[in-house]
Each structure stands twice: as structure tokens, then as C-alpha cells.
Amino acid sequence: EQGGKLIDEFRSSLNINYIxxxxxxxxMGYSRNVGISNARGKYLLLLDDDTVILQNNFLSRLVQEFNQNDADGIIPKGFSSFCVLDGKYQHHDLYFPASKCTAYNKSxxxxxxxxxxxxxxxxxxxxxxRFCLAGKHFYNSGSLEYFHPPFIFNNINK
Structure with missing residues (x-):
């Protein structure tokens, strides 16, 4: 409810399609597939709701990087903590291919x-x-950056 109201406020000034x-x-797979099936552009940037983009020109730079590189997807440099475990941050690789901030060619x-x-x-x-097994490849972008906050756990035993 609140998300829809917020989108309505910005709809007149931004090109937003709220689904x-x-x-x-x-x-999440269902949510992402709904987004894919409703997307109108050539590229899709998948973001988590708590991902913070660190540049004002992120989207225009992303399109530029797709145009300059023969890539099926682009992974921005992510300052991404996996979790806080026993008071210490556990970090992902800077170019970890998770959907918290990864762009793909829609095709x-x-x-x-x-x-x-x-x-x-x-x-x-x-x-x-499946992406890798199909012979697709990512371009790791050093000029696009994001931050993703950590999950907080007491332990990660399963």
C-alpha cells in the first residue's frame, strides 16, 4: 500500500512503472520474473530494496558500459557485507554476482x-x-559502485 502511494507521488517526474x-x-525468483516480463528496455538492473547506488550517473554509465563491452551482464563493484557474525563483518567478493545489484541484457x-x-x-x-554453463559472461565494472548493508546473525549454521 505505502509503496504504491510513494510511487504515485514520483510517477509524474520519473519514468516509473509500479507492478x-x-x-x-x-x-524472489517470481518477483524478478514479473519484472523481466514487464520490462520494456534492452537492459535490466536487478536491485534489492536495501541496495544503495553510489553515483548520480549510475544508469547512464551502466548503459555506456554495455555499449562499450561485449557482455551479457555487468557486475558493479559492491561494497557488500554478507553479515555481522560475532561482531565482525563478513564480506562478499567485490564482484559477487548476486541480484542485489547486477545488470543483464534482457534477451x-x-x-x-x-x-x-x-x-x-x-x-x-x-x-x-546456468548463465555460466550457457557460455554467457559478465563484465566486472570498476567504475560503477554500490553498497549493501549486512544481515545480522548470531550464527550461520544450517
């Missing part, structure tokens, strides 16, 4: 069938495996 999910709340997402929508979490890791 409310009809089901499968919390299933590749469609060709590979999008994301598995029956699992909760790790749908981006599963997609990354």
Missing part, C-alpha cells in the same frame, strides 16, 4: 528462462550457474 505482485510474496534473461520461482532465496546463485 504489484498478485501472489508468491517473498519468492539473455529470456533465453535462459529467467529465475527459478519455486525456491525462496539463492535463485540468483542458481541463475548464475
Amino acid at each position: 504489484k505482485l498478485d501472489r508468491n510474496y517473498g519468492t 539473455v534473461l529470456i533465453e535462459l528462462g529467467g529465475f527459478v520461482d519455486t525456491i525462496i532465496g539463492q535463485e540468483d546463485v542458481e541463475f548464475y550457474m
